[in-house]
Each structure stands twice: as structure tokens, then as C-alpha cells.
Amino acid sequence: MDFLRASGLCPAEQERRKLSHMIPQDLLDILVCPACRKPLLLKETGESLRCTECRRVYPVRDNIPILLIDQAVTDPS
DSSP states (O other), X not given: OHHHHHTTOOHHHHHHHHHHHHSOHXXXXXXXXXXXXXXXXXXXXXXXXXXXXXXXXXXXXXXXXXXXXXGOXXXXX
């Protein structure tokens, strides 16, 4: 990803862009929470997906979303 370094982006933005390429946007667009069927958002770290409604957080392991309710934790914020 040398083009990110050459783009003048700060390191945090470079990392965010790298992570966003790990899970394709078209997949992110269709993923929903298995508990409440609301959209999921990729957290900034890229290590989890957060439900916009029930605040469940699902892990992402090896670039694969683990959408099992029993693997989710509830985000207090």
C-alpha cells in the first residue's frame, strides 16, 4: 500500500483505509445483526462490527465476520 504513504495521509487514516479494504464494502452494505436485523458498522479498529440498534459487537477474525449471537458482546456506549 505504498500509494497510501505517498498520499500524505496520517498513519491513523492509512491504517483505517487498509482495514476497510479487508472486508469488501459491498459485503459491509448487506451485513445485518442476526439478533435484530439492523445494519452493522465496521468499528475503526477493523476488529469488530457493531450493531446500530442493539449495540452488539461481533468479532472479525482473519477478515471474516463472526455473526454468531453467542460470540457477540454488548457495547456499553
